[in-house]
Amino acid sequence: DLDVATPGGGVARTEEAVAMTRRLCTQVLVGAGLLVCVMGCEESLPVLVWPSDDATPTEFNLAMNAKILCSGIWVQGRDPEIHIASDLRQFDHFGWGGDFDYEINEERKQVTLSSPRSEHARTAQHNGDQGCSVLPRGMSGIQFTPSEVGRDWTGSSQMAWPMGEVPTSTDFPEEVDASELERALDWAMANHEHGQNTRAFLVLYRGQIIGERYAPDIPRDMPHLSWSQGKSITSALIGVLIEQGALALHQPAPVPEWEGDERGEITIANLLRMSSGLDFNNYGLGNENSLSIDNHHFRIYFDGIDVFEHAVSFPLATEPGTRWSYLNSDPLMLGRIIRETVEGRGEDYHAFPWVALFDRIGIKNAVLETDAWGNFILTGYDYMSARDWARFGLLHLQDGMWEGERILPEGWVDFVRTPAPASESSNYGGQFWLNAGGAYDRIPTDAFWPSGFMGQNTVIVPSRDLVIVRLGPSPGDGAAYMNEYVGRVLGAIEQVDTM
Secondary structure, eight states, X not given: OGGGSSOXXXXXXXXXXXXXXXXXXXXXXXXXXXXXXXXXXXXXXXXXXXXXXXXXXXXXXXXHHHHHHHHHHHTSOOOHHHHIIIIIITOGGXXXXXXXXXXXXXXXXXXXXXXXXXXXXXXXXXXXXXXXXXXXXXOOSOSSOOOOOSOOOTTGGGSBTTTXXXXXXXXXXXXXXXXXXXXXXXXXXOHHHHOOOOOEEEEEETTEEEEEEEOTTOOTTOOEXXXXXXXXXXXHHHHHHHHTXXXXXXXXXXXXXXXXXXXXXXXXXXXXXXXXXXXXXXXXXXXXXXXXXXXXXXXXXXXXXXXXXXXXXXXXXXXXXXXXXXXXXXXXXXXXHHHHHHHHTTOOTTTHHHHHTGGGTTOOSOEEOBOTTSOBXXXXXXXXXXXXXXXXXXXXXXXXXXXXXXXXXXXXXXXXXXXXXXOTTSOBOSSSEEOTTOOSTTSOTTOEEOEETTTEEEEEEGGGTEEEEEESOOOSOHHHHHHHHHHHHHHTBOOOOOO
C-alpha cells in the first residue's frame, strides 16, 4: 500500500528549514537595476535576479534559442550551424530570426544570441553534467555549484543488456515476422513518407532489442532533447522516494508556503495527476500570447527564472482533484519536493537521479538540465538516448523491478497508468499519457507512455511485452504518426499471451 510507506507529512517538517535556508538570500530591485541583498543573506547563497518582466518576445526567443543551441553544442556534440538549421530555424515556434547573431565563448562555455530588434542579448551557459541553463538578464554565471554525476560505464560494451550493451540472446523471437518488422522500421525512419524527422527508433520486445535505427550522422548513444518525457522521470523519482519511506502518495504536498491556506489540501497524488487546481496558464507556443510572462507554462523555457519559486507562487483556481489540466506547475512542484526532501537528508540533489534511479538500471547518457539556481527543469529540458529511454520503459514494463531489486513501490506502475479521476478522456495517469479511453485505434488500451513536445515518445505496452522509443524534433501531427508506427510494429509480432 503506497499510503503506509511513511507517516504522512513526516518529511515536510524537516524540509522547512531547508526551504528557509534556500530563501534567505533574496533581492530588491532598486532604481536602475541595483540588486541589494536583504538582511541575513549569506555570501555563499545565490542572489535571485528576476528582472525580465519587461522583456519583448524577441528577447525571449533569443533566450530559448541560446539554450537549445548551447545544449546542441555541448550536450549533443553537434556542429552549431547544423544544429541551427535542423533543430531551430526550420521550426516557426522557436522564432529564429534572420537577423539573429550568435557568439560562442568556448572558455566560459556560453552561447550569446543578439538581434537589432532586442535591447538585450541573452546568454545560456553549459554547466558540465547539469547541461545548459538560460542565464537571467544581466547575470554573468550560474548561482550553484555543478556536480559530477553518473557512474563510470567504460566497461558497458562487454556487459550484458540491459545494464550493458551486449545482447543476451542471438535467437530472434519466432513469433516476430522479421521482414514485416524491417518494413515497419523502414516506414518509421522514412521522413519523406510522414515528415516527422525521426532520428532514433527502437523496438524492445520481451526485454530484448529486436529493431533499432538511427538517422545519418546520429550516433547510437547521442542524448536527444526529450522535452516533457522528463515529467515521467519526475514521477519515477517521486516513486523512489515513496519506496524509501520519505513520502506517501496521498499525503498533503509538503510545501511550507501552502500550509494554512486552501493549497494545503493539494496532495502528491493530485500533482502527479495534473489535478492540483492551481491558477496557472498554458498558452503554448506559436501564438500571440506565447512569448510573454503570462505564459506561465512555457516561461520556464525562455526566461531565466527560478522555476521552483515560479511554480509555488500561484493560488488555487479550482478545488484540488476536480480539474485535470496539463500544466507545468504540478511536475515543477513535485521537483521542488524532491529537491527539499533530498537536501533535507544531506544528500546531493543533482546526483540523486543517478544514485537512486539511473545508475541502478543502466542509464548512461542522460543529461538533466537546470535553471541558473540548479533546479532541474524536468518538464522539458532533459536529454536521453534511445537505449536509455528503452531502459526506463523496461523498468515500468517490469512493474518497477530490476534484476530482482524493487526500485519503484509495489503498485506504483498501476497507479501511473490508471486514468486520473478528473481526466474525462481517460488519457492521463501519473505523469504518463494513456490510451485507456481508446483514442488511438492501433494502440492497445493498456499502453502508457512518457510523451514530449515535437513527437518524443516511449510507448510501453504491457499486454504485448513491448517498448517502442521514437526521438527527433518533428513539425506536428505526431499523434497520427505514433498510432501508425505502433500499429505497424504490432502487426509484425504475432499476439501471444504475455500477461
